[in-house]
Amino acid sequence: MSNEWRTSSYSQNGGQCVQVRERSAAMDVRDSVHPDAGHMTFSASEWAALVASSADTDR
Numbered sequence: 001m002s003n004e005w006r007t008s009s010y011s012q013n014g015g016q017c018v019q020v021r022e023r024s025a026a027m028d029v030r031d032s033v034h035p036d037a038g039h040m041t042f043s044a045s046e047w048a049a050l051v052a053s054s055a056d057t058d059r
Contacts, residue, residue: 003021004021005019005020005021005028005030005035006019006020006021007019007032008020016032016033017032018030018031018032019031019032019035021039023041025043025044026041026042026043026044026047027041027042027044027047028040028041028042029041029042
């Protein structure tokens, strides 16, 4: 686990995207343009569902 925020490797627009931070039982997500505006926290199962559903739309 890391307390550091990271930007998706899929970001190709100058860093204007979301950033994630992995925690022991959750993932935090924030806007890279406005990092001080707060973040959303997803449980491990919510994060897995989000990633799975977005992977389905990438086809």
